[in-house]
Amino acid sequence: MAMLVLLGLLSQISVAQDYKSKTELKLGGPTGRILLADLNADRLPEIITALPEQNSIAIAFSPDQKGYRNTNIFSSGQGTPTDLVLTDFDADGILDLAVANHETNHISIFMGTGSGNFKDAQILITPSQPHVHTLAAGDFDGDGKIDLAVDSWQNNQILVFRGKGDGSFNATPQKITVAPQPRINITAYDFNGDGLADIAAPANASGKVSVLINSGAAGYLLSTPTVAPSPFHISAGDINGDGKADLAITHRAGNYRNQQYDKLTILYGDGSGGFAEAPFSPMEVKGSPTQAAIGQIGCGKHQSIAVVKQSSNEIAIITFTENGPQQKYISDGESPRELAIADMDGNGCGDLVVSWYENQKITIYYY
Numbered sequence: 001m002a003m004l005v006l007l008g009l010l011s012q013i014s015v016a017q018d019y020k021s022k023t024e025l026k027l028g029g030p031t032g033r034i035l036l037a038d039l040n041a042d043r044l045p046e047i048i049t050a051l052p053e054q055n056s057i058a059i060a061f062s063p064d065q066k067g068y069r070n071t072n073i074f075s076s077g078q079g080t081p082t083d084l085v086l087t088d089f090d091a092d093g094i095l096d097l098a099v100a101n102h103e104t105n106h107i108s109i110f111m112g113t114g115s116g117n118f119k120d121a122q123i124l125i126t127p128s129q130p131h132v133h134t135l136a137a138g139d140f141d142g143d144g145k146i147d148l149a150v151d152s153w154q155n156n157q158i159l160v161f162r163g164k165g166d167g168s169f170n171a172t173p174q175k176i177t178v179a180p181q182p183r184i185n186i187t188a189y190d191f192n193g194d195g196l197a198d199i200a201a202p203a204n205a206s207g208k209v210s211v212l213i214n215s216g217a218a219g220y221l222l223s224t225p226t227v228a229p230s231p232f233h234i235s236a237g238d239i240n241g242d243g244k245a246d247l248a249i250t251h252r253a254g255n256y257r258n259q260q261y262d263k264l265t266i267l268y269g270d271g272s273g274g275f276a277e278a279p280f281s282p283m284e285v286k287g288s289p290t291q292a293a294i295g296q297i298g299c300g301k302h303q304s305i306a307v308v309k310q311s312s313n314e315i316a317i318i319t320f321t322e323n324g325p326q327q328k329y330i331s332d333g334e335s336p337r338e339l340a341i342a343d344m345d346g347n348g349c350g351d352l353v354v355s356w357y358e359n360q361k362i363t364i365y366y367y
Contacts, residue, residue, distance in 0.1 A: 018328070019352070019365040025068055027051060027058045031355040031362055033084045036342040037095055038062075040116035045342045047353060047362060048097070050081035057081060057099065060362070061116055062344075077121050079104035079131070083185065087137040089146050089167040096167060098148060100132045107135060107150065111167050124161065124169055129154035138188035138197025142216035149199055153183030158199060158212070178210035179203030179224045189236035191245045192273040202231035202249055209234065209249060213273040225275050227251075228282045230261040237294030239303050239320055240278075244271040248292045248305050256288035256311045264289055264307060264318070280325060287312025295341030298367040299349040306352055308336045315339060315354055330365065334358035 032050035044062035079101030110118035159173035182201035267275035287309030333356030
């Protein structure tokens with residue numbers, strides 16, 4: 001009964017989202033995965049995005065008074081860049097970039113220069129089957145060096161490459177069997193507060209989520225919470241403000257026009273690596289919910305989940321308050337694909353950055 005009440009509330013207050021202003025960027029083609037991070041120490045985030053039809057990466061540098069005028073576009077390597085991760089692989093205090101190149105078994109590693117640019121790529125060859133889709137970074141063995149986790153969904157495996165601390169990796173990965181088809185994305189997050197990066201991945205073929213709790217050199221403890229059918233994308237963050245890591249999972253069919261599975265599942269974490277479904281979960285989110293991001297949007301105290309709704313050309317923004325989840329939306333283009341949340345202008349409020357694929361634009365929504 002509680003779930004029905006909350007779902008009713010969600011639909012009744014669905015209104016246009018109240019951002020204050022927006023800026024649109026054109027980077028020469030459709031854009032994919034988006035990361036937001038300060039690459040040049042000016043205290044404002046750059047926009048790092050994939051250009052999948054050009055096999056390239058684009059960086060839009062934080063704006064001056066005339067906007068985003070400076071960009072850097074460079075090759076991502078062989079194949080189509082489908083996933084990106086920023087981290088400091090060599091512990092020099094400068095962010096580095098790793099790129100998953102779809103249709104190949106290559107990961108491109110770009111070491112940062114500190115000015116916002118990157119050196120030429122080093123290539124990590126993986127045994128991923130049939131090819132690479134997604135990756136995540138973290139210290140997965142407790143040695144203080146950043147490692148890489150890569151999907152091998154055809155084998156129902158996640159591959160962990162141990163970092164050497166200089167931007168290179170051991171050639172032979174640890175192979176970890178998980179629930180079937182961890183191919184859309186994997187995420188690294190500390191789920192039990194022990195300082196080690198754990199791993200979570202949607203198991204698209206099994207209606208489960210694979211959660212790997214990192215025990216350092218002792219390996220991983222696997223749990224597979226059951227969720228609604230066809231889990232597609234997973235995000236981690238503290239949704240309900242209790243200081244514990246939670247999970248948000250979108251559900252959709254492989255064909256985005258088929259909306260029978262369209263839902264959003266919220267799993268609340270217990271702080272020790274366990275998860276339980278929130279009372280109002282799963283939530284109906286029609287329109288092919290493809291990706292979700294967790295963060296503060298606007299200047300309030302509550303966390304939100306922003307959800308890409310690809311087939312309905314909308315972004316749903318679901319904020320979790322004392323009165324339950326409340327939804328607003330943005331409809332500002334065609335075929336949204338990716339989004340990210342950060343304070344883009346330094347005013348202390350979370351902003352939203354969205355890739356509109358068919359319009360070949362990225363839009364920054366300021367709050």
